[in-house]
Amino acid sequence: MTWVYLAIAITAEVIATAALKATDGFTRLGPTVVSLTGYVVAFYFLAIVLRTIPVGIAYAIWAGAGVALVALIGLVVYGQKLDLAAVVGITLIVAGVVVLNTLSDSVRH
Incomplete structure (x- = not known):
């Protein structure tokens, strides 16, 4: 369920950031x-994720995916x-996220 929560956090952050430009x-x-709602949802779910995934790993995935999607x-x-x-x-950022998820012992699979 942790990975679903991380996906929700990423999606909410991407929506919030895309809407931020439209706020003028x-x-x-x-x-x-x-x-504002998107950022609240994103940080709420990221906080839940941080119960089980190390902060550096979770943030790297969250930020990397967010950068690419935005x-x-x-x-x-x-x-x-x-x-x-x-x-x-951006490709290097995404590659870093892939390496973290596939090769690092820091991420619990």
Whole structure:
């Protein structure tokens, strides 16, 4: 169940961050409510995850997945372009998360 909670935390954080751009500096109520609610949900579930997964590992997975997904949303929803350096950097972050999950003894499987 821990991994489901981590997936919920990641999803909520990605939704909150995507909505954050739409808040226009917290001047638009709807996106502001979505953003703040998303962050509350994300941190709640991340706190639950931290009961069983070490903080460094959980945060690395959470942040790595979040970076990749938010970059993808920025590309698709907001039309933001990624240059080669950005793509390489994001790829390295995702590769790091994969290595942590598949090779590290720090992650309980």
